[in-house]
Each structure stands twice: as structure tokens, then as C-alpha cells.
Amino acid sequence: MGIVNKKTQFILNLIMTILALACILPFVLLIMASLTDEVVLTTQGYSFFPSKFSLDAYQYLLSAAGRILRAYGMTIFVTAVGTTGNVFLTMFMAYLLSKKDLPFRTAISFFVFFTMLFNGGMVPSYLIWTEIFHVRDTVAGLIFPNLFLGAYNIILMRTYFTSNVPEEIIDAARIDSCSEIGILFKIALPLSRPMIATVALFSGLAYWNDWINGLYYLVRERDLYTIQNVLNTMVSNAEFLQSSAAISSFQSLNISIPTAGIRMAIAVIAVVPVLIIYPFFQKSFVKGIVVGGVKG
Amino acid sequence: MKSSKNAITPEIRAKERKSFRSRLKRYAPLYLLALPSFIYLIINNYMPMVGLTLAFKKFSFAKGIFASPWNGVENFSYLFGSKWAKIMFKNTILYNLVFLVLGTVFAVTVAILLNELVNAKLKQVYQTVILIPHLFSMVIVGYIVFAFLGGTNGFVNSHILTPLGAKAINWYTKAKYWPVILTIVHLWKGFGFQSIVYYATLVGFDQSLYEAAMVDGATKWQQIKSITIPLLKPTVIILTIMSLGRMFNSDFGLFYQVPQNNGMLYTTTTTIDTYVYRALMMDNDVGRSLAAGFLQSILGFIVVMLANFTVRKVDENSALF
Amino acid sequence: MKKRLLSVVLAGAMAVSMLGGINVMAEAGDPADWPTVSFPILPVVEVTDEEAVEQALNDYLVSIDAGVKADAVLIDFGSVSQVMTLMLSSTEEPIDVFTYNFFSNLTSVVKNEQVIPLDDMLETYPDLKDVIGEDYLPLGQLNGTQYAFPVVGSYATIWFYAMRRDVAEDIGVADRSGEKITMDELKEMLAAAKEAHPEYSYFPVGLDLVNVQDYEFLADNDWMGGIPKNATESTEIINYYETDDFENLCRQAAEFAEAGYFMNDPLNQTHDKSHYKNGVTGGTLHNAFSYESAMDDLKTTYTQDSVLFQLTDLTANCSASGSGWCVSSVSQNPDAAKKFLHLLYTDENVMRFIAQGIEGQHYVVDENGCSWYPEGKSMTDLGWSTGAAWYFPNQTLTLPFNTTNVNIYKDMIAANEEARHSQCIGFIFDSEPVYDQYVAVDSVVKEYRDALLYGQVDVDDILPMFREELVDAGIEEVIAEKQAQLDAFLGK
Missing domain, CATH: 1.10.3720.10 (MetI-like)
Known part of the structure; x- marks a missing residue:
């Protein structure tokens, strides 16, 4: 019973983790995009590791x-x-x-x-x-x-x-x-x-x-x-x-x-x-x- | 003590059911308590319905709602008569059906999974994280989808198809892929939010039922099948009936912002709402926009009445009204 | 019963509020009794000095014994359609004077009865004819009635191709700036430019290429029917999409897409020239009423050192006819509204307060009569939306802003005179008789046109389909109706 339960719990956690990642990764992508230089965003697209960072967007908000x-x-x-x-x-x-x-x-x-x-x-x-x-x-x-x-x-x-x-x-x-x-x-x-x-x-x-x-x-x-x-x-x-x-x-x-x-x-x-x-x-x-x- | 009460109750109920007036009297305080809600619905929802007459009028801003001249069903004609009529009705209905079935199954499953998890901390994390997509506006979702499906730099083309030696796909000009894409986006965005309702219902159940089942040696799967799902049934039915009422409406953002209004995708992304939006974009015709809304409401109303009638026949307590 | 009662109460309340509005206009007596006229301002930056500017404007109105006070209502560009629709529907603190620019057009505001006729203003204020120009008054007329007054602005335009100076120098064409070239010459230049600078694309707004073909589209963004040669020779409307010109445009787009002149994923990009400014593209099509003013734009607006090649003649047609200002039908004091509208066209102080703010605080004036940001200030921390005079009734009353060309408005008016005019200027199409076909065709155009003109689909496959569906949706009925209305307008 205990082992079965552990296995079940593991599978449940695995499924939930996958779903959770599907929700959180786009959010991370969004955060990275907000920190990406505008020209890079237009020409190279969205990336988890942008080639050029920029705080322009937050600076505009700060104004x-x-x-x-x-x-x-x-x-x-x-x-x-x-x-x-x-x-x-x-x-x-x-x-x-x-x-x-x-x-x-x-x-x-x-x-x-x-x-x-x-x-x-x-x-x-x-x-x-x-x-x-x-x-x-x-x-x-x-x-x-x-x-x-x-x-x-x-x-x-x-x-x-x-x-x-x-x-x-x-x-x-x-x-x-x-x-x-x-x-x-x-x-x-x-x-x-x-x-x-x-x-x-x-x-x-x-x-x-x-x-x-x-x-x-x-x-x-x-x-x-x-x-x-x-x-x-x-x-x-x-x-x-x-x-x-x-x-x-x-x-x-x-x-x-x-x-x-x-x-x-x-x-x-x-x-x-x-x-x-x-x-x-x-x-x-x-x-x-x-x-x-x-x-x- | 418990048994004695149970024995009396049906008698009391039967007795009281006889007297309409005594029931009215008994519930008088509750009516009173709900009075503000009544008043609010009348003010906020029923009074503006005067505006529905505008669906049959040529609205004049100078004359106002009452004095504007009637124009029969003229406001409705733009919805019919071109190839778009068939496209938009078909899309609206089919997407709604698919969303209803898959969305419910997905949300109920996630709610049950959450409910079965033991680790409280993790449970809380999952619950928070799966809500994130719901918090984004559709415009933002449109950007995220573009990040994945962009022709040149999109993740799918540059990291999956090309490395696999497949040809990159110009997603935004190929209408045939979008029913699948939009369904995935819809489910992704909505499942966390929808599952909250089912989860809240689940945690509110009488736990003694499960304890009893466990004592009887029922497996988890048996418990889910014979206790959880039957208990969730009323909620599923009610939510389904409510969705059926919006069978002819669509999530404008999903069908307009997510495909970024790309023309080549119109055959699979045009719904009644996006067509109306495009048609009326520049002339702000109040009457025509209400005509479309009125038509959607009437059709939804018919579907709901049929569904509610059917449910009532089978199980009176599950019906909406 | 309850519901009916409530709707009766509701009807009563609305009727009372409408009747209450009829008011005799006060004579210019005590300024405290003067009616207040509200009008929209569409700010592009945070406006913090609204009260100060309104105060200054009203003090000025008192000083000239205007008999009317003013109240600016700030409306964001993004929500102008909803806010204006609502404000024009209610007599409670309504908007009195407004422009249909950005959310509607003259035909719609007249059909929706959102405006009142202004014919009497031409008699009360005969100077309006001179300020606007008798030729341009029809731009605010529908069926012979003056419902709006057109903004005093530029109606004529020349299309240029602007190229970054460094790119032009690398391919050896920088010294030809200002020269008039043909499309073939431009293609040669672009080929050389792309070879020297493959990192750039060259057309942020692909659809603008149609302007080189010199059609009069009668201000229809969907190009449902056009007249070749800017309607200078004939006024017969033809189905543009059936012409060889359109097919050539599609094939040229396919060529350009292949050569990499459009941006990546052009259908998903915003189609605007900021990409040129941001250094994504190495050039752009650009229009202005003269070479000098185009150069000015590129320097100050796009901050790119550019060279310009002229592609078309100075032309005026329906598309450039801008917008107009009117008096709303819910205005509680139309006479006061008209009085204020007249001031917007004729009083330079009123225009300057509204479009530029307070001198010294929001702008400074140099010895030539040009205005600039005050020392150390920029657009974002100015407190007033300065520098957007062009959508107000009469920008020529303001001081040239952020430019050294003190004659900019004189040149603009002169260009209006010089331009090669379409015969159809002032014509406004009323789509109502063929509305159903019109919206169906509109959707078909949106479905195919962008994909074709950014070279994203195969022309041989898609163009015949496009043409067939246009006919199915009823483009021929739309064009026939347009022709009938145009003939009536021209007095045929």
C-alpha cells in the first residue's frame, strides 16, 4: 500500500510539474522579453537568453x-x-x-x-x-x-x-x-x-x-x-x-x-x-x- | 439523537410543503436579505435591456434610445448572405463544443489530481502556478504564441522542426493548423482557473464518505469513480448549462489577438464576434452591434432552455431553474 | 410590472435631461455665467498641467470677452472610439466640439446623428471661408450640408524613398538625394543596398508601395475601386484588384520578400516606420508635401541621417483629405460651441494654449518665431501634450515646433495649391446602400491582401482565388454604387 501510494504520488507530482512548467515558462519568457532590447526583439524574436538586455521598458514605467x-x-x-x-x-x-x-x-x-x-x-x-x-x-x-x-x-x-x-x-x-x-x-x-x-x-x-x-x-x-x-x-x-x-x-x-x-x-x-x-x-x-x- | 432527527425530518418537510404561505413566511428574512441583490440586478442588468430595442432601430445619438426610428430587421442583414455567415457560425459552435468537452474533462482531472496530492506545500505551489496563464491579457498571450510560432525565429520552427530536418512552417498563413493551436491555447489559459471551482467543491465534501470507503478497502480509483465524480456531477451540469448559454459567443481575444488578426487564417479563426468587430470597426453602428448580440443571446437562450428541460426530466435537482 | 414601471421612470428621466438642455445662450455679460464648451485633447504623454492650461486659456477668453469658456477632456488614443461613442450618447456633461478623426468618419457621424449642421456658421463667421479655403469646405460637407469644417493642413503629398545615409554612401548614391527616380532605378539601388547591408530590411510598410501607382482610391483603405492617374483624366472607377497593376504589385512583393526587403514575419509586425528609426530597416517609403519637410521629419522624428529619392509628383487626392471638427448633437449649448469652434480656427492664442501649452512653461520661442522645448525639458516631463498641433482645427496658427523652418505652414499651404489635384476631392462615399456587400468585401480584402502584398503566399494560387471571392462578396455592386454617388457628386 505504502509503495503503491508513493508511486502514485510520484506520478501525480510529475503530471502536475509538467503542467506547472507549461504555465511558468511562458511567464519567464515574458519577463525576459521585457528585459530585451527592442531592436533585438523585432529582429531576433523572443528568447530565454536574449543577446542584448535593456531596461528601457522599466525606465519608461519608472517615469x-x-x-x-x-x-x-x-x-x-x-x-x-x-x-x-x-x-x-x-x-x-x-x-x-x-x-x-x-x-x-x-x-x-x-x-x-x-x-x-x-x-x-x-x-x-x-x-x-x-x-x-x-x-x-x-x-x-x-x-x-x-x-x-x-x-x-x-x-x-x-x-x-x-x-x-x-x-x-x-x-x-x-x-x-x-x-x-x-x-x-x-x-x-x-x-x-x-x-x-x-x-x-x-x-x-x-x-x-x-x-x-x-x-x-x-x-x-x-x-x-x-x-x-x-x-x-x-x-x-x-x-x-x-x-x-x-x-x-x-x-x-x-x-x-x-x-x-x-x-x-x-x-x-x-x-x-x-x-x-x-x-x-x-x-x-x-x-x-x-x-x-x-x-x- | 441523530436517527431520531432523521426520522422526523421528512414529516416536517411534508407538512410544510403543504403550506405555501408558511414557507413564504419562513423564508421572509432570506428574501429580505437578498433584496439588495434583486435591486442591483434590476438596475445593472434589466434596465439597460431597454437597449435591446436598438437591435431593431437605426440608433440616432441625437434622438436617444426611445425616439430612434425603427428599421425592422435591417440591422441583422450584414451577418448573412456572404460566405462569412457559414464560416462564422460553424466556427463559433464547433469551437465552443470542443472547448466545453475538453475544458471540463481537463479541469475536473486537474482538480482531482490536486485533491489527491499529499504534500500540502507542493499543492499550494501548483495551485498558484497554474493560475498564471489566466492572469495574462490575450494580447500578451498573442505575443507568447508568436514567440513559439513565428516563421523565422519562432521556437517551434527554429528549435524543433529545423533541427529535425523538417521544413519550417509559416504558421500564420496556414489556416488548417489553427483549430488545434487555438484549442491548446484556450485550455492552457483556462484550466487552472476552471479547476479552482471543482477543487473548491471537492475539498468541501464530507470527508467521512471517503473514510468509510477507505475502511471498506476501496482503492483510490474506486473512490474517485464512485464518490468523487458523482459528487461533482451537479457542478459539472450547472457549469455546462451556463456554457451552453454562451454557445454562440466567443472569446474575442482568443480569436482576434492570438492569431494577430492574420487574414489568411480567417477561415478557421472567424467567429461571430470577430466578424462583427471587423465589420463595425470604423462606423460605430450601435444598432448593428446590438443586433448581433441579440441574435447570439436568443440562440443561446434556446439552447439553454432545451438543455435545462432535458436535465429537469432526468434529475430535477440538477436543473438550473 | 415592476420592470415596466422602471422603464417608464427611466424614459422620464432621459426625457427630462434632454429637455433641460435647451437653453438660451448667454450674452457676453458676466464671465461667471458664460457657458462652458468641452472639447477633446488626445494626449500622448502624461498631462499634469491640465488645470493650469485651462486656467490660462479661460483667462484669455475672458480678456477678449469671448462669451464662452472652455474645458479640455483628455482622451487616450487607444480608447477614443469607446469614450467618444459614450460621451456623444449622453447629455450629461457631454462633449460639445469634437473631431471624428481617430475613431470614425464624416459619413458615420452624420448618419448616426452625432453632429449638427453648421451651415449658419459660414454666415455668422464669414472669415472661416478664407481660413479654410473655399475649395476645401466640401471636405466637411455631405449632400450639400456643412456638418464639419476640415482641419487646415496638408492635403498634398509626394512619396519618397528614404535611405540611411551610410547605406547610400556605401553604394554610391548618396549624392543623388532629391533626384526623381523610377521604380526600376529604386530596385537597382535596393539590390545593391541589400548586398552591402544584408542586416537591414527595406520596407517597414509594404502596402505603401501602392502609392507609387498613382491611383485615386477615394479614401477607401480597402481599395474597393480606384481611378488611375489620380483621377485627373477620367472619373471612371475600376476594380483595382482585377488590374495588371495590382498583379504586378503582388509579383513585385513576392520578389521583394524573396530578396529579404521585408522584415521577418511581416504579417506579425506592426507596420510602421518606427522600425526605420530603430535601425531595423535601412530605408522606408515616406511622404511629405516637400523635400525639405520630408528631410525635416526624418531628422527630428526618425533621428536617421537619410537621403531621399522622389518617386511621385506632388499630388492631392481624397486619401489625404484629413479630418474635420464638428459640434455634437448632444451639446447643451450649440451656439457657444460654434463660437468656440470659430475661435479654434481663427484665434492664434486659443490654438497655442491648446496645442502648445503656456509659453515659457511648455515651450519657448526663439528670435525667428520658432518654438522649442524649454531648456532641459523633453516630451515626457513637459506636463502638456505639446507638438501635436496637426489634428486641431488650425495648426497654421501655432508656432513651428522643434524645427528651424519658420515658413513650414506657408509652404504647406502653397503645396496644397500647387499639387496635381484629383477631380474627386471632397467626395465621400456612403456605404449604407450596399452595406452588406461592403463588409463582406472588407473581410475578403483583409483575408488576402496583406499576405499577397508582403509576398507570403504564392501569387498564382492565391490571386485568382482572391479575385473570385471579391466578386462573390459583391465588389462589383459596391463599385457601381460608388460610381453612381461619384457621378452625382460631380454633377453628371
């Missing part, structure tokens, strides 16, 4: 260091607030729908799911958020439109509640005259830590990577830009400066901007914080929730 740091702060704030709100709204709706004998259950499920299929496009959404709720040029414009609650997470969590929180325990709690809200907070949520972490991760990543809200709703308040907005602006400016439309008339361009290198460098600095934070989420993915113990 906006103050703005980038402020934008990081903004992103962290928006992500924290937005994700917290999202997780609670998701939990409450999902828990409601997980009740199998809930009146109007099918109708409400349909109501939620329908939002995944149909949307009215960016113009009506913009009109509602700006003309009725006046979120334009405020932090609210980064938090509320689109990202605050989504059907996907609700349905994911509902499924988790129905398949992972045994009805027996809930019934037992009812008999102990625990209120429905009490059951949610005392039993269902503690049993659902892995899924809460998952939803928080999904929502957090959505906020972290979002630049659409900043683009649509921060027209006159660029001071509120998030990191993705700032980085996007830099890419777009660098690209535009390279494009022939600008270059034929821009008599003032006397700096060299490494477009491809900047893209890579930006990808690196946007990804690294997530990789630092992610292990904290993983603490919630711990096995060993033994329902039998709760039943006691």
Missing part, C-alpha cells in the same frame, strides 16, 4: 512611478470594497436560491440566469449609471457598474450550497429553533469557506483586471485611475507614438519608446501582486471539513 503607485492604491481600495460587496450579495442571493422548497424558486433562478444571456450593450448601461446614478467621475463608477454582482457567481455558489451543505444539518438546526438567518451564518457559511474563497477570488480578479469602468466612467477624473487604466494608457500612448499617423506629423518625437517591451513589463507588474496575494486565498481551500463531526 510614471508616482502615478503607478497611486493607481495601485486605488486598485487595492476598489478591489477590497467591490469584492466584499460582491461576496455578500452573491451569498445572500445564492443561499435564497439553494432552498429547494422556496416559493418562486424557479422564477427567481430564471431571473438571475437571464442576466447572463441578454444585455443591452454599453450605451444604455452608461446612460443609466451616469444620468440616474451619477457615478461618473467618482469612485462609485469603478465599483458599482457591472462588477458588483454577477449571475455566474450566484449560480456557482447556489450549486455549492445545495451539493455541499447537507439538508440534515439544516433540519437539525431548525429543530433546535435556529432562525433561517442564523442557519446561514452559523452553519452554511462556515461549511462553504472554499466556495466563498473562490467567489472572492473571481470577483477580486475581475476588479483587479478591470479597466472598462475606469475608461467609461472616469472621463474627467483621471486621478482616480486604477492600475489597469494607467497601464492601458501607457500602452496606448506608446503604440500611438509609434504609429505612422502620429509619426508623420509629430515633429517633437525624440525619445525611443519600446512598445513590445512595455507591454511585457506591464504584464509583469500587473501579475506579480496577484501571485503574492493568492496564497492567502488558498488557506481557505483546506480539506478536512467533516460533516459527521458537526452532526455529533
